[in-house]
Amino acid sequence: MKFNKKKYLNIAVLSGQTFAAGLERSPQQIDALFEKGTYAEVSYTHIDPDVQGTDTSGNHISDLTEDFQTMGYAVKTDLNPSFRLALIYDEPYGAKVKFEGENNFIATNLPASDAYTRVEVKSKNLTTLLGYNLNKNFMIYGGPALQELQADVHLRGLTYQASSGYNNSFDDMAVGWVAGMSYAKPELGILASLTYRSEIEHKTAIKEDVPLEDLIGFDYSHTNRGSVTTPESVNLNLQTGLNQTTAVFARVRWVPWSDFAYYPPALKATTAYALQNGRGLPLVTYHDDQTAVELGVGKRLSPKLAMSVSGLWDSGAGAPAPTLGPVEGYWGVGLAAKYNINQNVAFSLGGRYMWFGDVKGEVSDGRVVGDFKDNTGYAVGMKISYSSK
Structure with missing residues (x-):
C-alpha cells in the first residue's frame, strides 16, 4: 500500500509538556528537526496539578503544587x-511548591511571610542540532545543549526538625550534548527516532542558611562551591501510517532519576558531622528510574484539520517521594487538534488530564512525613507554526 507524500499525515500535533517524575516538566522532544523545509514554532503550556494530603499529625495539606x-x-x-540545522528552546525541569494552612510544613515561630515551606526550580534549555542525511531514509544528528538551572528552597516546620529555617539558592549555566538517529519513509507514513541527552553538571556557588550549624557550633561559610547534575535521558519515538489519513504513534522516555542526588555543601557537612556517618544528607534524592509512555492515533478529518487522541503512563521516580512533588507517576489521556490556517501556517491546541499515583512523602533522612492520595492535574497547550516546504 503506497501513500501520497503530499498527503502524509504529520501527527505531531502537540508535543507534550506535563507534570512528570522527578523535576520533569518537558519530555525534551526534538520534533522540529524532522520537519521539511524551513520551519518555526512558538508554543505555550499551562499546567495545573492539584496535590493534597495529610501530614503525620493528621493535619490537612491543601493543594501544594x-x-x-x-x-x-x-x-x-x-x-x-x-544537512539541516535546528535550534530548540524548552524549559525541561522545574518545581513550584508552597505549603499553606496549619500543618507540620509551617513554622509557628517565624513571621507569616517566611513561615511556609516553599520550593521553586526553573530551567531553560537551548539545544542546537545538526542533522546529516546518510541517505534518503537515515539521518544522524547531534549538537550541544546549553542549560540554565535556578533553585530557591525554604524548609519550615516540625517536619524538618533542626533543619527548619534552612534556605538554599543558586543560579548556573552549563553545557551538555545530544545525539541520535532517525529513519523515515514518508510514502508509508513511517518516522522513527532515538535520541540521547547527556547529563549536565552545574558547578556553581550555592548560598545556604543552615540552622543546624547554630546547634552544633559548626563554623561553615554559607556560600560555597557545589554541584548539581541534571540526569541523562533517552527518547524513542515511533510513527507509522495505517492509511493516507490515519497514523499511530508511540513515545517512550527513560530517565535514571535513581542516580540523582543533590548534596548542597553546607548541609552535607553539618549533617555528616551531626550523624557521624561521613556522608551527610542530600536535599533531594529519588529511589527509582522513570519510564514514560504515550500511545496514540492521529487522523486527518479534512485537508485543514487533524486530530489525535492518546493514552499516557508515567512510572514516577519511586516511593516514598520527596515532598517537593509527592506523586508516584500517573495515568492520563490526551486530546489535540491541528488546523492549517493556510499552506504555511498552522495552529495546534491540546490538553491532557492526569490521575496521579498515591504515595507517601518523605524527607531526605528517610522519615515519612505525609500521605498524598487521590490527586489529579491537567495541562492545556497551544502552538502556532510556520512551514515553507
Whole structure:
C-alpha cells in the first residue's frame, strides 16, 4: 500500500509538556528537526496539578503544587540537501511548591511571610542540532545543549526538625550534548527516532542558611562551591501510517532519576558531622528510574484539520517521594487538534488530564512525613507554526 507524500499525515500535533517524575516538566522532544523545509514554532503550556494530603499529625495539606506555565520555541532550516540545522528552546525541569494552612510544613515561630515551606526550580534549555542525511531514509544528528538551572528552597516546620529555617539558592549555566538517529519513509507514513541527552553538571556557588550549624557550633561559610547534575535521558519515538489519513504513534522516555542526588555543601557537612556517618544528607534524592509512555492515533478529518487522541503512563521516580512533588507517576489521556490556517501556517491546541499515583512523602533522612492520595492535574497547550516546504 503506497501513500501520497503530499498527503502524509504529520501527527505531531502537540508535543507534550506535563507534570512528570522527578523535576520533569518537558519530555525534551526534538520534533522540529524532522520537519521539511524551513520551519518555526512558538508554543505555550499551562499546567495545573492539584496535590493534597495529610501530614503525620493528621493535619490537612491543601493543594501544594502551584500552577505554572512554560514556553517553547524552535526554528529549523535545510542548509543543503544533506544537512539541516535546528535550534530548540524548552524549559525541561522545574518545581513550584508552597505549603499553606496549619500543618507540620509551617513554622509557628517565624513571621507569616517566611513561615511556609516553599520550593521553586526553573530551567531553560537551548539545544542546537545538526542533522546529516546518510541517505534518503537515515539521518544522524547531534549538537550541544546549553542549560540554565535556578533553585530557591525554604524548609519550615516540625517536619524538618533542626533543619527548619534552612534556605538554599543558586543560579548556573552549563553545557551538555545530544545525539541520535532517525529513519523515515514518508510514502508509508513511517518516522522513527532515538535520541540521547547527556547529563549536565552545574558547578556553581550555592548560598545556604543552615540552622543546624547554630546547634552544633559548626563554623561553615554559607556560600560555597557545589554541584548539581541534571540526569541523562533517552527518547524513542515511533510513527507509522495505517492509511493516507490515519497514523499511530508511540513515545517512550527513560530517565535514571535513581542516580540523582543533590548534596548542597553546607548541609552535607553539618549533617555528616551531626550523624557521624561521613556522608551527610542530600536535599533531594529519588529511589527509582522513570519510564514514560504515550500511545496514540492521529487522523486527518479534512485537508485543514487533524486530530489525535492518546493514552499516557508515567512510572514516577519511586516511593516514598520527596515532598517537593509527592506523586508516584500517573495515568492520563490526551486530546489535540491541528488546523492549517493556510499552506504555511498552522495552529495546534491540546490538553491532557492526569490521575496521579498515591504515595507517601518523605524527607531526605528517610522519615515519612505525609500521605498524598487521590490527586489529579491537567495541562492545556497551544502552538502556532510556520512551514515553507
